[in-house]
Structure formats: C-alpha cells, structure tokens
Amino acid sequence: MGLRIIPVGGLGEIGRNMTLFESERSIIAIDAGLQFPTVEMYGIDFVIPDFNYLRSNRIKFKGLIVTHGHEDHIGAISYLVKEFPSITIFGTKLTLELIKARITEKRNFVNQSNLPKMVEIHPDRFYNCDDFEFMPFRVNHSIADAVGIAIKTDLGYIVHTGDFKIDNTPVDNKIFDYHTLSDLGRKGVLLLMSDSTNSERKGFSNSEKEVVENLDYYFTKAKGKIIAATFASNIHRIQQIFDVAKKYDRKVFVTGFSLEKNIEIAKQLGYINFERNFFHPLEDLKKFPPSKVVCIVTGTQGEPMSVLTRMAENRHKQIKVEKGDLVLLASSVIPGNEHLVFKNINKLYELGATVVQSESDDIHVSGHAYTEEQKIMIHLTRPKYFVPIHGEYRHLSIHASTAQTVGIPSENIFLLKNGDILEVEDQNIHVSGNIEPENIFIDGKGIGDISDIVIEERQKLAEDGTVAVVVTLTKEAALASPIEVISRGFVLIDNSEHLLEKAKDISNQVVNRWIIDGSNSWDDLKKRIKRELKKYFNEEIARDPFILVIIVEV
Ligand SMILES: [Zn+2]
Ligand SMILES: [Zn+2]
Numbered sequence: 001m002g003l004r005i006i007p008v009g010g011l012g013e014i015g016r017n018m019t020l021f022e023s024e025r026s027i028i029a030i031d032a033g034l035q036f037p038t039v040e041m042y043g044i045d046f047v048i049p050d051f052n053y054l055r056s057n058r059i060k061f062k063g064l065i066v067t068h069g070h071e072d073h074i075g076a077i078s079y080l081v082k083e084f085p086s087i088t089i090f091g092t093k094l095t096l097e098l099i100k101a102r103i104t105e106k107r108n109f110v111n112q113s114n115l116p117k118m119v120e121i122h123p124d125r126f127y128n129c130d131d132f133e134f135m136p137f138r139v140n141h142s143i144a145d146a147v148g149i150a151i152k153t154d155l156g157y158i159v160h161t162g163d164f165k166i167d168n169t170p171v172d173n174k175i176f177d178y179h180t181l182s183d184l185g186r187k188g189v190l191l192l193m194s195d196s197t198n199s200e201r202k203g204f205s206n207s208e209k210e211v212v213e214n215l216d217y218y219f220t221k222a223k224g225k226i227i228a229a230t231f232a233s234n235i236h237r238i239q240q241i242f243d244v245a246k247k248y249d250r251k252v253f254v255t256g257f258s259l260e261k262n263i264e265i266a267k268q269l270g271y272i273n274f275e276r277n278f279f280h281p282l283e284d285l286k287k288f289p290p291s292k293v294v295c296i297v298t299g300t301q302g303e304p305m306s307v308l309t310r311m312a313e314n315r316h317k318q319i320k321v322e323k324g325d326l327v328l329l330a331s332s333v334i335p336g337n338e339h340l341v342f343k344n345i346n347k348l349y350e351l352g353a354t355v356v357q358s359e360s361d362d363i364h365v366s367g368h369a370y371t372e373e374q375k376i377m378i379h380l381t382r383p384k385y386f387v388p389i390h391g392e393y394r395h396l397s398i399h400a401s402t403a404q405t406v407g408i409p410s411e412n413i414f415l416l417k418n419g420d421i422l423e424v425e426d427q428n429i430h431v432s433g434n435i436e437p438e439n440i441f442i443d444g445k446g447i448g449d450i451s452d453i454v455i456e457e458r459q460k461l462a463e464d465g466t467v468a469v470v471v472t473l474t475k476e477a478a479l480a481s482p483i484e485v486i487s488r489g490f491v492l493i494d495n496s497e498h499l500l501e502k503a504k505d506i507s508n509q510v511v512n513r514w515i516i517d518g519s520n521s522w523d524d525l526k527k528r529i530k531r532e533l534k535k536y537f538n539e540e541i542a543r544d545p546f547i548l549v550i551i552v553e554v
Helices: 052-056 077-083 093-103 178-187 208-221 235-247 257-269 282-287 307-312 338-350 371-381 393-405 452-464 497-517 522-541
Strands: 003-009 018-022 027-030 046-048 061-065 088-091 117-120 127-129 132-138 147-153 156-160 189-195 226-229 251-254 293-297 326-329 354-357 385-389 420-425 428-434 440-443 466-473 484-488 546-553
Touching: 061 127, 061 132, 077 093, 088 093, 088 127, 093 117, 093 257, 132 178, 156 178, 178 189, 178 371, 189 371, 208 235, 208 326, 226 307, 235 251, 235 257, 235 293, 251 257, 251 282, 293 307, 307 338, 326 338, 338 354, 371 393, 385 393, 452 546, 466 497, 466 522, 484 497, 497 522, 522 546
Parallel strands: 027 061, 061 088, 088 117, 156 189, 189 385, 226 293, 226 326, 251 293, 326 354, 466 546
Antiparallel strands: 003 018, 003 420, 018 027, 046 440, 127 132, 132 147, 147 156, 420 428, 466 484
C-alpha cells in the first residue's frame, strides 16, 4: 500500500472539512469541522463528518493537524476526542487555544483534566506524527495564525492549503509564505489540494488594508452610536475597529460571550493589542453621548439569541438602537442565513438606524483566494496532480477549469466526492472506491441519532403538518371505541371539521374491511389507513401531511 487520501467532509459542500491520510502504519487527519444546517434541516444544530472509517481503523489513527480556528475546521474536534482520546492534536498557538476553549465548553465531554495531547506548530519547521512528516506554511485568512500543510512522502510533497488567500498588506504583517511554497515546488509537489470557496470570483481578493480605510470613512460620517457586528473569531477585524475607535476617541463597549472570550485569548497570546482600561462596562454606556461610543457585538448571521438580534428586536436591556445610529455588519453572510440577516436589517432600519453591509460597502474582505490567487498557488507549487477542495460541486468544478488554464492536464485533476479513496502509488494516482460516509446530525445532546429519514419526516411535518389516527381495538380485534383523528399544523380545525370527519369515516371503513378480511396484522392495518388517507387528503386539498396511526388494544 502506498498512501491513501480520503476526504470525509468539505467536498460538494461548504463546511465540516476533514481529510484523512493513511499509510501502511497510520492515519492522520487534517481538520475536523462542523457544518451549519441548511434551512431544510429542521431542528438540527449542525452536521459533522462521519468517523466510521476511523472507528474501523482505530489503532492506526494517530493525529489531527488543524489549519486554523474556524468552526468548519475545529467544530467536530470535541466529538473526535471523545471517541479517540489518545490522538495528538497539532496546531499553531492561537488555533490550539481556540480548540481548548471550544472543546471544554459546558456541553462537551472534555475538561481541563482530560485534554488530549497538543503540540504547537510553527511555519517552516518539520514535525512528525508516527510515520508521517509534515511542515506547516503560513497563509493569509480571515483569522490569525492560519497555515497550510505540506506532507512529505517518498513520491513528493502533498500540499493542503487549508483556507487561504494572499494578502500583501495583512493586519498582522505576517506575509503569505511565497518562498516556502516555491521551494516545495522546486523539490517536487506530487499533489496540490487547494481551497475552492471563491473560485467563481475573478481577479484578486482585496487586502485587509482597504477595510481600515473604509471603516475610517464610516467613523467620520457617523453622527450617533456605532454598532459594529463581527465574527467573534475575526481578531484582525476587531483590532481594526479598536484602532479606528481610538483614532476618533470613541469609547469601546464589547458584549457577547464568544467575543469577550476570543478577545481575552487573543490578548493573552499577543494577537491583539489594546491598552488597559480600553473597554468600558455596559452600565457606563449612558454616561457618554452616542457620538462618542462604539459597541462591538456578535450576530452578523442573524442568530436568534445573538446580541445584534436582541437589539434589532428592541429586547436588549442596555443597548438601545436609536435614530442616527450606524450599524456596521463587518462579516460576510454564510449562505442559508440571508433571510435571518435581512430580517435584522429591516428591523434596525425601522428603529431609525442606518446599516452598512459587509462586502457591498467594503467593510469586509473575503478570507478566501480569488481565481488569480488560486493560479499563483498552482504556479508556486507546480504540482503534478490537482484536487480542488472546500466547496460545493460548482466551486470545485470551476477551480478545476482554472487549474487547466495554468497547465494542469485534465487527466491529472480529480474532482472528488466525500468518501472517495484516492490511492497514491508510484507516481500514479487513481480513485479506488468510496467509504460512503453518512451525514452525522447533531441535535441537542444526540450525536448521529437522527438520520436522513428523520430529517425527511421533519420536512414533511413542517410543510404539511401531521394527522394522527387513534384506533382502539378489543382483544377480539373489534373497534372498542370510535376512531379519533387529531391534527396539528395541517388545517384550521374550525374551518375543516368536515375534512377530519371524513377522515374518520374512511378510517372506519378501512378498519371494518380489515376485520372482515381476518387480517391480524397491525402493520397491515396501519398501512391501509395511511394509504387511504393519503389519497383522500391529496384529492381533497392537495396536501400530504405526515400520517401517524396509533393502535391501542384494551
Ligand atoms: Zn476558515
Ligand atoms: Zn473553512
């Protein structure tokens, strides 16, 4: 066996990134993230990758390398560590601290005493995990301390970019590792696995530096309070807001659990700078005129419990949105959250505020490479083979075309699906099968106790409601009492009594026929009632409610 590469998440979708690398002796993974649910996934908190392949190769699984601290790369680690407590986690300083904070949160299973072994990594140095040797390299991204990973093999390097962009004027002055990558390219890169998120966007992404200039502009224009909403993990954006606030002498108020926690971690590690007593407690907000304050909050995605949503709904105790306030949404909207975000924006306008939105008003730049940056990555590394990663199928597909325009032959490009097994043997790469990973849904404390079938049921319930039929039978299989039909979310009962009465009649007829037929099977009875009612509701009102038949024996 040569080397096996298996992406278990992040292909054909945005989120829950995880890729496995398997040698004769061991398995390592890059990233273990979560995915936020789409609107059709009713009641689901999030989705994580399937660990089944790791379960069946438990002894071989040795370590996890994490590229950066975003949820779609670290969000599944607590579940992974619970099942595989002896693995070693490799990450840069900030990434490891964010992982620690994340996996020791109350609802998780890890605490300070049973933390997994963690190894801090630095760009441009080599590390070993069992028989794997790898080197992180510095990339730019919308979170500090992000790296890509180069895995050394006998056949050449395998370069995994993680999430990346190229920013020649980044906030922290840590420049993209052009030299290391071109050096790897000279030594020989067998395979490049590269971030496809923005493969539809032509040209170069903007530098963080432009955000500073635009923030500055809005600070000069704002007459009332400035309310800046950002991702809690976007330490650079928070630093930019701090700097501009200081320049215009606005007092800074920070509120939101994750935001306060991340700022504290970043401050301790030296990733963010501000003077002592820079923040003011929310109680003091009233002491300053609106034109002298800036509130930094979370809630850019319209999350129902977030500070910004509570403010938009006028439910926040201390921060009231007033006429003249300026709200800056300094993060892009994750696809699927648009309706929640626009709901908030409408409400904020109703309260008299003006809202400035991320990319359209240039107070946010993307953290992912545009096509020209993707091309630079290919030119620097000069790979023999290419696998686009991180993206829905169209992103991967467009990235593949981009790779062809810069000289990668189409037969050397692999458009993979989650679970595909990419076999690397003697300079030759091919797909040998698929491990068929499932969607693991997390709902409250349940892990994977919800399947696609449950999601389908929830969709049906949400779209057409439910009808329950209660049949009470005697031991001799005769009706003991009249059949009951109850509905929820189906029709307004007052207006549709006849519909439910008719459903009762139909059920009655079915039960009588079932008795005459002498069938003793309850399953058979349930099926017959469901079939007849489905037909009736469909013909009568063109609806397809979830029908539940309950048989009770007395
Ligand atoms: Zn990221
Ligand atoms: Zn990502």
